[in-house]
Amino acid sequence: MPRPPKARHVEFLPEVTFFKPAGIPLRELEEVILTIEELEAIRLKDLENLEQGQCAEKMNISRPTFQRVLGSARTKIALALVEGKAIRVEGGNYKLTEQYCRCLSCKQEFEIPGGQCLKDLRCPNCNAKELERLNNRGEIIENCGSSK
Numbered sequence: 001m002p003r004p005p006k007a008r009h010v011e012f013l014p015e016v017t018f019f020k021p022a023g024i025p026l027r028e029l030e031e032v033i034l035t036i037e038e039l040e041a042i043r044l045k046d047l048e049n050l051e052q053g054q055c056a057e058k059m060n061i062s063r064p065t066f067q068r069v070l071g072s073a074r075t076k077i078a079l080a081l082v083e084g085k086a087i088r089v090e091g092g093n094y095k096l097t098e099q100y101c102r103c104l105s106c107k108q109e110f111e112i113p114g115g116q117c118l119k120d121l122r123c124p125n126c127n128a129k130e131l132e133r134l135n136n137r138g139e140i141i142e143n144c145g146s147s148k
Contacts, residue, residue, distance in 0.1 A: 007095040008037040008069070009060040020086035032080045035092030038073035045070055058097075100138075104130040 013036065020029055037059065044055040056066035080087045102109045103123035110124055112133070122129055132140050 005093055006060070007093050008040070009058065009097045010036055010040040010094040011058070011097050011099065012040060012043055013096065014039060014089055017089040018086065019080075021084045024084065026086065029084070029086045031086045031088050032076045033091065034073060034076050034087055034089045035094075036089065037092045037094045038069055038076065039089050040094070041066060041070040042073050042077070100134045101131045102134055103128050104132060109134070 020026060040059060041055065044050050044058060045052065050058070052063055052066055052070075055070075056063045059066060059069075061069070077087065079085060099112050100109050101112050101121060101123075103126060105128040106123060106126045108123060108125040112121065119129075121131055123131065134140060
């Protein structure tokens with residue numbers, strides 16, 4: 001019996017989860033399902049331009065597993081674009097990673113839900129909007145409102 005796959009770590013949940021070709025009624029379209037971890041692989045590799053080893057580490061999976069997830073995502077996206085199918089982002093085997101914010105004014109750190117946008121947050125201590133997002137290793141992921 002094969003070992004159950006471990007949950008892939010994901011730092012981002014999309015707000016928009018459905019894409020379709022313009023001008024074609026939804027009832028006439030076939031759908032391609034892109035899982036949350038497949039979208040995360042695309043985000044890390046193609047949007048963040050990270051090396052595959054870095055991507056695999058962030059997702060807490062091996063490099064070969066990351067390559068399979070990325071390949072699957074790219075194939076699904078290509079299929080949808082070439083054949084005019086809709087893309088639905090849902091499901092998968094993932095876990096939101098713990099993320100933290102640090103206030104640039106008072107230096108307080110606090111936990112935030114994974115994927116929450118910094119522009120929607122304020123420091124619970126001093127109410128400042130100048131924040132930076134940190135991962136669970138204390139590395140800066142995103143900076144918002146900094147004068148740096």
